[in-house]
Amino acid sequence: MVLLGKKNINTIANKITIRGIIQGVGFRPFVYKIASKYSCTGWVRNTGSSVEILIEGTATNIKGFLTELTTKSPPAALIRDFVRAEVKPPGYTTFMIKESRNQKEPISISPDLALCPQCLKEFNDPANRRFKYPFINCTHCGPRFTIIQGIPYDRCKTTMSSFTMCPQCLEEYANPQDRRFHAQPNACQNCGPSLKLLDKYGQPCTENYCSLLLQGYIMAVKSLGGFHLVCDATNEKVLETLRERKSREAKPLAVMAKNLEILHKYCYVSPQEKNLLQSPQAPIVILKQKKATALPASLSPNLDTLGVMLPYTPLHHLLFDDNLELLVMTSGNRSGEPLIYNNHEAIQKLAGIADFFLLHNRPIYNRCDDSVIRVIQGIPQITRRARGFVPLPLSISPVPTDLLALGADLKNTFCLASSNKAFLSQHLGDLENCNTFLAYKKNLQHFQEYFQIKPTTLVHDLHPGYLTTQYANSLALPKIGVQHHQAHLSSCLAENNFTKEVLGLVCDGSGYGLDHHIWGFEFFSGSIGNFQRLAHLEYVPLLGGETTIQKPERMALIYLLTYCQKEGIKWVEKYLQLPPGQIALYEKLLKDSHNYVLTSSCGRLFDAVAALLGVCRTNKYEGQGPMELEALCQTDISKSYPFTISEDNTLKILSLAEMWPQIINDMERKKEPGYIAAKFHQTLVKMISKTFLILREETGLNTVALSGGTMQNMYLLHHLLETLREKGFIVLTHHKVPPNDGGISLGQAVTAGRLLSCV
Ligand SMILES: [Zn+2]
Ligand SMILES: [Zn+2]
Incomplete structure (x- = not known):
């Protein structure tokens, strides 16, 4: 409370209510500062869901105040809603930051900030009292979501509660003029958390972190939202060891570069990508690698991209030195397991993988992986939504009751919806793993507590075998089932706030269809809650189920046997090195049995082409075949293979029957796999846009929405966007939630919201 001068008789006053991301980001001190600057009086307070300001001063000063308020807010703040009203000047003589007022509406919790x-300047300044202190933070940066145990956001309800601030830190914390005013994780080396280095036997040691990494050791490092396994990204040998110990044969490894300059040596970085890397969210950005780089191929085998981030905590800066500029930073877990986030578990579960453990004593309450983003045609697309974004809500059309959408089993997120807000959980992973499922349930509980949402309806996928469906069935609440691909499409419409009718395409791995077959290449028309399937890729039998999903060569076998008859076998024998019995078995099954599941999956189609070209015969991670096939594409190919679109009752069937012999023909003519891969992609672009043209003719709809895991394919999406826009379509794509199964829960929630509103 600072006295700002005598009351002026020409004063006016405004009452302002602001909603958005304004908690825990230094918004109130910012308001205080500009009020002081313009000699205004009044107050600012947090209501939980908004910030309220009463500002009093001369008209000129208030104008200056308002301009700064709306244009110069703290970097991590986001004003969504701004309401201002003139009020009678109450005659304040000071400006103060009032105590928070609790309201019943869901509160906004800030994500962690880089x-x-x-x-960073203070961290690098030898004269600063926090020189090289690994937990330096302020109201603009540091941990938030990952340390919050309860609401309202106050130090006593965070994992910092066990650290008592020293007099100096306390002074900063209490001073509204200080940039650490009410910075809940405020700390210094005298009073805050500290680091500890242990060897693989759990014994403390004093070696220098950088020299250990330089010597080729693997270190488990406790970061912001969980553990990373860290090693020198330029050391081929340690990469091999890491892959072997982690049983991660081929999946690309994310890296952290010391700074942007170093990154430029290895990757192309556009201005948008640079902004993302340096943003408070600091995600992993998927960049194109420069061809002539000296980086080990085993970082991202057979791909031309690299997932990169910049140091986003002070601790990360301590891991680099002059000789160490690129580090692998992969999730600290065993394959399939959830991210490890506490010291005890790390030592137990990462023993045998890590040689050293760099731990600290600031507990992580909510685990949170790194987010992953790529930029397509200048627009970011998030493919893993976690640190930096969660738990910010998305604005949706109001739902009539509080809902819990349970998501899909793979790449799971759940979504709690209340009123016009949807709170998506962080990426949780694949629920088949029982520890991941436990983490899922725990997270659900945390989110319900934070946002005080008590769901009265559950929303789940239609797949009866999904763990999420079974979990829904175990709970005594009304339930709504939503078809997998309709949920995908709805999530795309919801994040674009599009409520009218559209044409939609979902290209995906697999999802349970309304006819009990496995869908994955589906055209719809309609709006959220009311879709009609209009067309799909021709079904082929999905023989062998899960094994076939892991072994793309079997999918190639199915396609060739289906579409190439007798000759198919000859080619199968020539191009697919399958065990002899297998061909005969599949041939027999196809002929004799009609009891198999059918699939129109786009993922399986990519798998089959990838296997036939010898790119990927066995998927060692989800999506490997399609990703490697995309990476192979030559850039200047516009040729394509033939396709047909026919009518079956009310459905259009897209068939690639004629493509297969022609691919073989190209292979016989020794055409390069990169040529064939591009030609295949071009075929899809043409087939999809042709279908949309026909559907536009029939329905009069000109807006199309694209969703599903395959829309992560940059080559396909880029060319699709270009072609569809050329033909005059308005195209909606994903930016805020993943096109993959990580976005399903949002689609489920808005679909249920719509259905319940119509009752
Ligand atoms: Zn800061
Ligand atoms: Zn201190």
């Missing part, structure tokens, strides 16, 4: 430039 180290800000000011703190």
Whole structure:
């Protein structure tokens, strides 16, 4: 409370209510500062869901105040809603930050924020009392979501509660003029958390972290939302060891570069990508690798991209030195397991993988993986939504009752919806793993507590075998089932706030269809809650189920046997090195049995082409075949293979029957796999846009929405966007939630919201 001068008789006053991301990001001190600057009086307070300001001063000063308020807010703040009303001047003589007022509406919790430039400057300043302190933070940066145990957001309800601030830190914390005013994780080396280095036997040691990494050791490092396994990304040998110990044969490894300059040596970085890397969210950005780089191929085998991030905590800066500029930073877990986030578990479960453990004593309450983003045609597309974004809500059309959408089993997120807000959980992974499922349930509980949402209806996928469906069935609440691909499409419409009718395409791995077959290449028309399937890729039998999903060569076998008859066998024998019995078995099954599941999956189609070209015969991670096939594409190919679109009752069937012999023909003519891969992609672009043209003719709809895991394919999406826009379509794509199964829960929630509103 600072006295700002005598009351002026020409004063006016405004009452302002602001909603958005304004908690835990230094918004109130910012308001205080600009009020002081313009000699205004009044107050600012947090209501939980909004910030309220009463501002009093001369008209000129208030104008200046308002301009700064709306244009110069703290970097991590986001104003969504701004309401201002003139009120009678109450005659305040000071400006103060009032105590928070609790309201019943769901509150906004800030995600974790990357180290800000000011703190980095102090961190590098030998004269600063926090020189090289690995937990330096302020109101603009540091941990938030990952340390919050309860609401309202106050130090006593965070994992910092066990650290008592020293007099100096306390002074900063209590001073509204200080940039650490009410920075809940505020700390210094005298009073805050500290680091500890242990060897693989759990014994403390004093070696230098950088030299250990340089020597080729693997270190488990406790970061912001969980553990990373860290090693020198330029050391081929340690990469091999890491892959072997982690049983991660081929899946690309994310890296952290010391700074942007170093990154430029290895990857192409566009201005948008640079902004993302340096943003407070600091996600992993998927960049195109420069061809002539000296980086080990085993970082991202057979791909031309690299997932990269910049140091986002002060601790990360301590891991680099002059000789160490690129580190692998992969999730600290065993394959399939959830991210490890506490010291005890790390030592137990990462023993045998890590040689050293760099631990600290600031507990992580909510585990949170790194987010992953790529930029397509200048627009970011998030493919894993976690740190930096969660738990920010998405605005949706109001739902009539509180809902819990349970998501899909793979790449799971759940979604709690209340009123016009949807709270998506962080990426949780594949629920088949029982520890991941436990983490899922725990997270559900946390989210319900934080946002005080008590769901009265559950929403789940239609797949009866999904763990999420079974979990829904175990709970005594009304349930709504939503078809997998309709949920995908709805999530795309919801994040674009599009409520009218559209044409939609979902290209995906697999999802349970309304006819009990496995869908995955589906055209719809309609709006959220009311879709009609209009067309799909021709079904082929999905023989062998799960094994076939892991072994693309079997999918190639199915396609060739289906579409190439006698000759098919000859080619299968020539191009697919399958065990002899297998061909005969599949041939027999196809002929004799009609009892198999059918699939129109786009993922399986990519798998089959990838296997036939010898790109990927066995998927060692989800999506490997399609990703490697995309990476192979030559850039200047516009040729394509033939396709047909026919009518079956009310459905259009897209068939690639004629493509297969022609691919073989190209292979016989020794055409390069990269040529064939591009030609295959071009075929899809043409087939999809042709179908949309026909459907536009029939329905009069000109807006199309694209969703599903395959829309992560940059080559396909890029060319699709280009072609569809050329033909005059308005195209909606994903930016805020993943096109893959990580976005399903949002689609489920808005679909149920719509259905319940119509009752
Ligand atoms: Zn800071
Ligand atoms: Zn201190």
